[in-house]
Amino acid sequence: MSPEQLKNIIEAALFASRQPLNVNQLGKLFAEDERPEPQAIKTLLQELARDWEGRGLELKQVGSGYRFQVRAELSPWISRLSEERPPRYSRALLETLALIVYRQPITRAGIEEVRGVAVSSSIMKTLLEREWVRVVGHREVPGKPALYGTTRKFLDDFNLKTLSELPPLAEIRPVDHVQKELELRMAEESLETEDGDAGENDGDTLEGALPAVTADEAGAAAANEEPDKEQGIVAEALH
Incomplete structure (x- = not known):
């Protein structure tokens, strides 16, 4: 089978699949006697990504594998295809998510200690x-x-391959920018959000939404959460 045929099969599979596909899953599309090596599949995926550069779709690697998706900058137009209003998230929810993302693994009490209020x-x-x-x-x-x-x-919904791609807190984008990226993936899903302030903080950043924490407080919180032991738990959960 020629490399071009292999690439066409992989391209078609990625279009047909509703979920991202990893290299192992793509390899299983082929009989054993014609199955390309994992590195060959990765090379074909790189070629596909180049083939789609500058177009409305892009080949993106996320946590679960590879997928074709609409480019994020086109979301203002594509989101109009959905009759449902994309879900908006309250500042309290985004604060909580940011703390879990940047301090995981963390307990609910640990979140409440930093935020200074109870987590609903x-x-x-x-x-x-x-x-x-x-x-x-x-x-x-x-x-x-x-x-x-x-x-x-x-990782998939936030277009991340691994947690190491997360920006430092000082570089986090405004919440409304994050919201636009999520609209492409969730415009057709309904979500019951917290009553009250949902959608009222479009100008806030995730960093701005977090209470100020001094270096001493951060160190104390990290010590209380036993990071060495617990980081292993998270690593295992993500694999």
Whole structure:
């Protein structure tokens, strides 16, 4: 089978699939006697990405694999295809998500300690139902509170390959920019958001939404969360 035929098959599979496909899944499309090596598949994927440069779609690698998607800058037009209004998220929900993302694994009490207010059950329910966060373990203290971390779906929905691609807090974009990127993936999904301030903080950044934390406070919080042990739990959860 020629390289061009292999590339066409991979391209068609990515278009037909509703979920991202990884190299192993793409390899299983072929019989054993014609199956390309993983490195050959990666090379073909790189060629496909170049083929689609400058067009309305792009080949993107995210946490779960590779997928074709509409370019984020086109979302203002493409989102009009959906009759439903894309979900908007409250500042409280985005604060909570940001803390889980940047301090995972973290307990609910740890989130409340930094924010200075209680985390509503509806916020945690929304994040869990959206499959952006999951319980990755339990802290070895009385009561064994749940530890929360992010998921592969979080990486997929935020166009990330790995958590290492997350920007430093100082470089986080305004919430409305993040919202536009999410609209492409969720315009057709309904989501019950927290009543009240949803959509009222379009000018806020995730960094601005977080309470100010001094270096000493950050160090103390990190120590309380036992990072060495718990980071291993998150790494295992993401693989």
